[in-house]
Amino acid sequence: MQLIQLLIDGIASGCIYGLVALGFVLIYKATETINFAQGDILMLGAFVAYSLIGIMGMDYLTGFALTVLIIAVFGFFLDAVVVRQIIGQPAFATVMLTIGLGFIFRGFASIYWGTDIFSFSTPFSGKITEFNGLIISYVNLSIIIGTAILMSALYFFFTFSKIGVAMRASSENQLAAYYMGIPVKFIFSLIWSISAGVAAVAGVLLAPITLVDTSISLIGLKAFAAAVLGGFGSIPGAIVGGIIIGIVEQLCGTYENYLFEGVREISAYLVLILTLIIYPRGLFSDKAEVKKV
Amino acid sequence: MRFIFKTKYSQDINIAKHNGDRFWYSLLILIMVALPLVLDDFYLGEISYICILSIAGIGLMILSGYTGLASLGHAAFLGVGAYTHAFLLTNGIPFYASIPIVIIVSFLVGAAIGIPILRLTGMYLAIATLALGFIAEHVFIKWEHFTGGNRGLPVPQPEFLGMSFYDSVFFYYVCLVFLIAAMFAAINILRSPTGRAFVAIRDSEIAAQSLGVNLGLYKALSFAISGAFTGLAGALLAHYIGYLAPDIFNIFLSLTLLLLIVVGGMGSLHGTVFGAIFVGFLPQLIAICRDYLPSSIGSQPGLEPMLFGIILVFFILYEPLGIYGRWMKIKLFFELFPTYKRQTFKKQKVFTKSDRV
Numbered sequence: 001m002q003l004i005q006l007l008i009d010g011i012a013s014g015c016i017y018g019l020v021a022l023g024f025v026l027i028y029k030a031t032e033t034i035n036f037a038q039g040d041i042l043m044l045g046a047f048v049a050y051s052l053i054g055i056m057g058m059d060y061l062t063g064f065a066l067t068v069l070i071i072a073v074f075g076f077f078l079d080a081v082v083v084r085q086i087i088g089q090p091a092f093a094t095v096m097l098t099i100g101l102g103f104i105f106r107g108f109a110s111i112y113w114g115t116d117i118f119s120f121s122t123p124f125s126g127k128i129t130e131f132n133g134l135i136i137s138y139v140n141l142s143i144i145i146g147t148a149i150l151m152s153a154l155y156f157f158f159t160f161s162k163i164g165v166a167m168r169a170s171s172e173n174q175l176a177a178y179y180m181g182i183p184v185k186f187i188f189s190l191i192w193s194i195s196a197g198v199a200a201v202a203g204v205l206l207a208p209i210t211l212v213d214t215s216i217s218l219i220g221l222k223a224f225a226a227a228v229l230g231g232f233g234s235i236p237g238a239i240v241g242g243i244i245i246g247i248v249e250q251l252c253g254t255y256e257n258y259l260f261e262g263v264r265e266i267s268a269y270l271v272l273i274l275t276l277i278i279y280p281r282g283l284f285s286d287k288a289e290v291k292k293v
Numbered sequence: 294m295r296f297i298f299k300t301k302y303s304q305d306i307n308i309a310k311h312n313g314d315r316f317w318y319s320l321l322i323l324i325m326v327a328l329p330l331v332l333d334d335f336y337l338g339e340i341s342y343i344c345i346l347s348i349a350g351i352g353l354m355i356l357s358g359y360t361g362l363a364s365l366g367h368a369a370f371l372g373v374g375a376y377t378h379a380f381l382l383t384n385g386i387p388f389y390a391s392i393p394i395v396i397i398v399s400f401l402v403g404a405a406i407g408i409p410i411l412r413l414t415g416m417y418l419a420i421a422t423l424a425l426g427f428i429a430e431h432v433f434i435k436w437e438h439f440t441g442g443n444r445g446l447p448v449p450q451p452e453f454l455g456m457s458f459y460d461s462v463f464f465y466y467v468c469l470v471f472l473i474a475a476m477f478a479a480i481n482i483l484r485s486p487t488g489r490a491f492v493a494i495r496d497s498e499i500a501a502q503s504l505g506v507n508l509g510l511y512k513a514l515s516f517a518i519s520g521a522f523t524g525l526a527g528a529l530l531a532h533y534i535g536y537l538a539p540d541i542f543n544i545f546l547s548l549t550l551l552l553l554i555v556v557g558g559m560g561s562l563h564g565t566v567f568g569a570i571f572v573g574f575l576p577q578l579i580a581i582c583r584d585y586l587p588s589s590i591g592s593q594p595g596l597e598p599m600l601f602g603i604i605l606v607f608f609i610l611y612e613p614l615g616i617y618g619r620w621m622k623i624k625l626f627f628e629l630f631p632t633y634k635r636q637t638f639k640k641q642k643v644f645t646k647s648d649r650v
Contacts, residue, residue, distance in 0.1 A: 034416045086609065091363075092361070095363055099548060099602075101606060110595030224423070276413055276421050277410070280413065
């Protein structure tokens, strides 16, 4: 019974990792760059939601939707104005650029909102439900259900909508997509905006658990483990990878005595390193094999 | 414009390209040696710190700037060097014996890290080193027997050559000697076949492999050499700080080192010194910025990371060759005056190499 309880908690935190990892994967699939600022965009999402819901007193769902919209627009212009400039530079440049952007966002957040820890009330805060002796908090439930809804929405978007198909086409082959009349640059900016929007969703869902401060941007680094485990380039892989990381973290936390002290905090990174050493293509990788020396 | 007429290969790999070089670098060393006559203890401390940063920068430059492997966890090597040095000194090993041991240990740690992850390329390598940096920081906290954990570890300041490390003039000379030695070592590594292989790997792995460069061996070697330099810097840093705490060697320090080489200029040893000067004076720069900004913004703690990010983004977007690149442009402008063409240094578009097969 305790194990199932752990699994549920792990799945809930894993969904957050999965959502952030999803943002990495979307951008990576399309442009072969990695956005190291993904965690910071998540943090911005949480802060914007705090402003809208906590300070301006908006209704939770309205504030949620507006937050996602604001961050998505922000993501669009982030690509269109800044990131696009370094297309054609070595991969190292993108890494440094997005790390620098992350620092700017974090600095901006702590200047604009301050370094205190904030919270805002949600319909889920503090409520729990009992089921066969399992204690499930509404917050965890909201994260799991929210992730499920978002995933299905994205699935339908990428499968059936014209823009979604255009995005997949641009990821497969930029040049061919361009010849078919797809505005590739615009599509890439749109992918950045979706990715930022997904991060914002994760930020708002996470806010009741971790509260809102600048340190939640570190989640972005743990989400790398989820993305790599899932095979960097596979959307279901990102979510499954995230859930596995979340569960591993919970298990390591509980059975810390049998392993070694403090294993919980680094378990995600250990999984990441082990995956890269043993099975670098990840669990759900599509045809792409990680290039090896 | 100076034309060097090369008739021998040895001329091509000469350290000093012409007499002008010899003159200016000798003058620079003389000025550095004479500095304690004019500067007081505070500035000597700052310059010692810049020397230490430069040595660490050389380490990262060999790895990232010359071999093209990104490392986001290089503070771990600084930590390894600092803790090993402090541990050895505490156990009564003299300074002159401790430093070589530190270098060997960091070299081996670098090789140990390099071998498993050298199969990774590009982004994956960056992510893996990032994770290793976190794990290292965690090990420093938890391995209390060796590092003192969160309580920290005082660094003994032993006598060396009859002088104390508390004497800032003496410490300055120690740092300067190590910087010059490290610089010579790096120059010599880079003009040897090993260094040529590093540069070949950076420019094209496939071409390097075709010419018989053993990619795995040289990548691991690059990690190890880089680790050795950075470990040496860590040992000196231990003396500079005086009291080691695990949170010194965090991700922010790793990123500061990256900022150092990006701002200084990727792929140039001059760049490490320029970058170290920049990073060393960054806190003062921020303090000056604080004075000029309105107090509501100026007094915010978030200003530092923000400026850090802005500088990084600015250099990546507008001056990818760094301060050294800018210096080259200015120098060329005067050498070619009035026929300098802006296009000489035009950013070349390259086709991004795909990791996909």
